[in-house]
Amino acid sequence: MPTYDYKCENCGHTFEEDLKIVDRKIPTESPCVEQILHDGNPAGQGYEACGGEVKQILFAPYFGYDNIRTKHSTNKVPSWHTDQMKELKHSKGLPHNTL
Secondary structure, X not given: OOEEEEXXXXXXXXXXXXXXXXXXXXHXXXXXXXXXXXXXXXXXXXXXXXXXXXXXXXXXXXXXHHHOOOOOOOOOXXXXXXXXXXHHHHOOOOOOOOO
16 A cells, blocks of 8 residues: 655644555545644643644655566676775765765
8 A cells, every 4th residue: 555645734744644546635635633832822821733734745756776576687786886886985075985
């Protein structure tokens, strides 16, 4: 099941939900329920629901090359990756290089 990220436009509260694709808009249909400190209460300070508009946050999907496994793939590290690691190890331009 996909994970969707949401953010309140009023208080900035972010949260994740594991939902079916058809249900991904459900959290945006109700106001934010995050409890925030409210000073305007006549009885003193208290907490109340934010009530702000919740919007879905869209991110670029993650694709990791090292996660590809097919019947034709090998466990060998790709040569381009090895070359980049060698270059990083010998680089003097990176502060605190621990590679």
